[in-house]
Amino acid sequence: MAKASTIASCLADLGLAGFTPGKNDFVAGLPELERFRTESKGSLLMANVAGQGVLPAWRGPQMREINGVKLGLIGVTSPDRAEGGAPAGLDVASPIDAVKADVATLRAQGARVLVVLAAVGRGEAKRIADAVPDLTAIVVGSPGGSGDANSETPPPERIGNVLIAETGNHLTTAAALDLYVRDGSYAFADGTGLDLARKRADVMRRIDEMRGKIAQWEGDPKVSKADIEARRADLAVLEKERAELDKAPTPAKGSFFRYRVQEMRDSLGKDNAVSARLLAYYKQVNEANKKAFADKKPKAAAKGEASYAGVETCTTCHDDARKVWDKTAHAHAYATLSNQFKEYNLDCVSCHVTGYDMPSGSTVTHVENLKDVQCEVCHGPGSKHAAAPSKVKVPIPRPKPESCLSCHHPPHVHEFDAVRKMEDILGPGHGR
Template identity: 35%
Template sequence: MPISPPRAAGLAALGPRPRALAGLTALVTSAILACATCGSPGSGPAKTGSVEPPAAPPRLTVDLVAFARVMGAVAPCGCTTEPLGGLQYVFGYLGHDIDPQRRLVVEPGGLLIPDPKGPEAPHDEAAWAQAYQRAGALQERFASLGGSLVAGVGANDLSSPLAQEALKRWPLPRVLANSRAFDELGVVPHRVVDIPGTDGKPALQLGVTAVHEPSPEAVKLLGPLEPTTSAAKREVAAMRAAGADVVIVLVHGTRAAAVDVAEGVPGADLVVTGIPEGTEKARLGAPATRVGHGWVLEPGDQAQTLTHVRLSIDPSALAALPGPDAWKVQPSAEVQAKELERLDARLTKFRADPAADPGYIARLEQERAALAASLANEAAPTGAVAVTFEQQKITCKLPVDAAGAEALRSYDAWVATQNQQRFAGVKPPPPAKGQASYIGGEQCSACHDAAEKHWATTRHAGAYETLVKVNKQFDLSCVGCHVTGFRQPGGSEVVEVAGLEDVQCEVCHGPGSIHAETPEKAGKAFGIRREAAVDVCLGCHTAEHSDTFNYEAYLRDVLGAGHGEGRRALLGDGPTGRELRAAGLEKAGGACPKQM
């Protein structure tokens, strides 16, 4: 799939392309009901002697898969009920039911290196070594896409000398329109990708440019940045003049920045939001929305959810491809499945209501039957250009890419070997004079046997073993939340964890050496914290790593016989942490193997 070099053009080359607003509203039910009986057995065979119409030429199917910032993520934390992401599943998806000759993958920049302000940001030599290994694995798999990849440049690509070195070391087909500071690295203002037709000859051209939102931090790292709208206008015009039939603008910025470009740049068919805001959008992105001339796409970050746009084009339309206002939007399987769930819920409600109108229930049942039939037998695309938009979650239910899976196994093995050597004999500093040290749960159980027995029934007691099973007990991204006193004075380190494996008593109650020597003073517990405030839990139970965490519900598991029975009684009945997690796993369709 060849990539054409950028060619200059004036704004006049764009030409007037009036567009009418369109949307997805009411699309699902009306489209499906209209086609519900298409091709059904009841339509009967053709009459004897009738002349069959000539077969229509095959439609051209083109797939665009958009990422937001990947930020060095190769696999998700396996502690959530539905881990999203993973190199092996990303490329398993890209290689399944998508023609590699008619595929374009785009990412807005920030691919290789973690966000310097994020929780995965490397802060020391060992963490940077791991980040570099992940960057290498990412670059190898993304580079394998060849000419079907176009990448942007992000501020975190330049956030440190090591990040800048990664950008130079691992070249990819990158674009950036509102800065020319990276020309020496092969970064160009835009690229035009040729897509072959069903006959193998060039049939369609996809143009891609990228702009970076000029935030103060971005300007500090990237230098002066031209306003996004003016830069995008110039490059969209140039791409149209170069023959681009569909134009994509990657915006390394928030949705607001993407909307500004979509509204201010005539001729931008698809605008990709590079930085989703908020935990939920970071995971799932948001459905495509019609803005201005085209559509704004919003994938999730860290390759957790991709936005997949599939164009089905009538060959007769290729000579003068209509713009987004004329595209026929077809509901994706994802949208139809959600609508089916909604109809099922409504039917359950009204069937249970004796006063419900039978005619209304019958209409809902008809809608449901048509929708179920459509899901079972996907309707053929129609119109000059038919398009589906899908937010594809990257889960362990997807096909596995063998090369991606092997890259992760190699990474885990490298981390285990390197960090065992690097941290052998390394211990945290001793506590200051008069301060407590960590002693381990075994010493605690000498006086608190009943509490230890209850603790052994909790998930905290198996925290370290979950890492050992997948060779991640030496991984800096994981180990700190699976041991006691990690990198605290008198606590544990990556290798030196003997007696402090798992989430033991002292994680919640603090180091216990002083308490062990003097358990009480004046009839009260001494040298120990009786209760753990929610902030203690939130150090590890973050939204990204513990999606079902609820303080009171989780306390109902942690407290019990011999361990805070009175406090447990005050909590009363209610959901437990185990129940919340079980519900989350059921909703996700079952557990995934722990990754990273």
């Protein structure tokens, strides 16, 4: 509940107009959903849902006036299509019928732009666009989901004159739709170049594939350096093509729209109010997890199996490697969490300690001698090697670049070249 409340308050800081819930948003009950709505200061819109506890105000629609233009906002959802069906007590009607009814209401009130928030999936959103062609745009969301995997951001498309917009989950991307009204016309031409957007998505896919191949080839002695450099040249061409596709000419006459998807990056900057709320939330999670997992200790290693020894033990014989490691970001990985009150955050800690959740390793609260990304993260548990270095080899003498990808992946790290990055952690006595 703390996370939901924090998100709602952050959305209020950002000026949320409205949202449409999926099944996951009902999990704490309708009174809590109303509390989150109040905290968000936005409208909760689900025109096609009724039932005990559903407030009339939730059904909408809403009218907003922006720069003199009346914009109608409609929300529909299909939690009954999510895994396990709709929450008990909810009556879910046809999204199409609800949108038609709300469009008529909004038109009578003078709405010139009509936007639907549709937590119904992309297929149903397209059917709404077919059935109600005078909509301006449909913002697509999922009826409900589970799991931590990040979804790709589908390219936008138009069904007739209706723009279908959808972003990736977990706020990996955000979309901006700008409408430019000329001469009082509300028929918006495509000023984005949606065909270009689809090409851009294809180019992005090819760039990702090329990066992966280069990383794989660089670790393969059978692939010549000339071939690798040729692929790097191909990658540069693709990246240039992507940059060119970001440009689209503005229509010379008439109203038009521009649609843009922005990948979320720390480099974009921050909002101070939102940052303060997130910091308070992380402090709250930290304190709660510190108590909740205080007694969770790592399992002992099986008899005859190596255990984690810690960097100080490794330093006894590998002092040169230690000097290299001390200068890397790996040596300060745990501090990057503790400085943000995230060292007990279950979503973060595993990549900032050694042997997390492994036999003889660390847990969220028990990280003695195993803070930071130490030698054994890459080389494997080394107790047996440390006890008899002349007889027992290091478990993984030369880690492959691919091993870095277990932590260095989106949304935490973007466009990561494992082979090149590995150079940053090598030095005299450590790989050279």
